[in-house]
Amino acid sequence: MIDLAGRRAVVTGAGSGIGRACAHRLAMAGAHVLVVDIDAEAAAKVAAEISGTPVVADLSEPDFVRAIPSGTDIVVNNAGFQHVAPIEEFPPEVFSKILKVMVEAPFLLVREVLPGMYERGWGRIVNISSVHGLRASPYKSAYVTAKHALEGLSKTIALEGAPHGVTSNCVSPAYVRTPLVENQIGAQAGTHGIGRDEVVEQIMLAPAAVKRLIEPEEVAELVAYLCGPHGSFMTGTSLPIDGGWTAR
Ligand SMILES: NC(=O)c1ccc[n+]([C@@H]2O[C@H](COP(=O)([O-])OP(=O)(O)OC[C@H]3O[C@@H](n4cnc5c(N)ncnc54)[C@H](O)[C@@H]3O)[C@@H](O)[C@H]2O)c1
Structure with a gap:
C-alpha cells in the first residue's frame, strides 16, 4: 500500500501519456495533484478525472514557477517533447527550447519548492528521464543532451536534499x-x-x-513507489524501465 494522503503533488505535462498516468496513480494513493500542462483542455480533463487542480503553463517561460505552491511535497518533472533531425539540420531554436522545457524548467521548479520541503523535512522529486538519459541515438541530439543533463541535475538534488528528507531519482523508460x-x-x-x-x-x-x-501505467507505478514509504532510501539513482536495452 502506498499512502500519500495529505501530500501535495505537482506533475508537469500531466495532460497526456506518462504524466497523465502519474497524476492518476498519485491521486489514487491519496495525493492532491496539480495537473500542469501547456494544453488547457487536456489539463482540465485530467484534473477533473482525479479531482486535482489544473494549471495551464508553458514550461519554456521561466515565470511558470509563480503558479507552483510553496507547500508542494512531490514533484514529477515529466513534460517534454522530441525533435528528430541530424545535427547539421537541427534548428538551434528547437534545441534551446528542448533544454528550457526538459532541463531548465525542472531546475526552476525544484528551486522553488525545495525551501518548503526542507522546512517540513520531507520531499520527493521524480524526474522522468529516458533510456536516452543513459544512451544516445542518432538524430536526437537535443533530447539526448537534455535527458543526460536531467540525470545530472537529479543526482545533485539528491545530494543536497538528503539531509532534509528530500529524495531525487530518475525513472528512465524506453x-x-x-x-x-x-x-x-x-x-x-x-x-x-x-x-x-x-x-x-x-x-x-x-x-x-x-x-x-511499455504502458504509461507501468512507469507511473515506479514513480508512486519512489514517492511512497519503501522508496525513502532510494535517492540519486536512475531506474531504467527499458526491457533490457541498457543491459547491452
Ligand atoms: N513515450 C516514451 O516513449 C518516453 C520514453 C522515455 C521518456 N519519455 C519522457 O516522458 C515524458 C512524457 O512523455 P510522453 O510520452 O508522455 O509525452 P506526451 O506527448 O504524451 O505528453 C507530454 C505532455 O507534456 C506537455 N508539454 C509539452 N511541452 C510543454 C510545455 N512547454 N509546457 C507545459 N507542458 C508541456 C504536452 O502538452 C503533453 O501533455 C517526456 O519527458 C518524455 O521525454 C517518454
Missing part, C-alpha cells in the same frame, strides 16, 4: 505507448516507407530484449 511515441511511429513509417508495425518491431524495439512497448 519506448512507452503515448502520443509522443505514436507520432514518432507515424513519422518514421513515412520516412522509411514501411508500415507502423515494422517501425516498432525493426527500429524502436531493436535494442530492447523485451519486444513490446
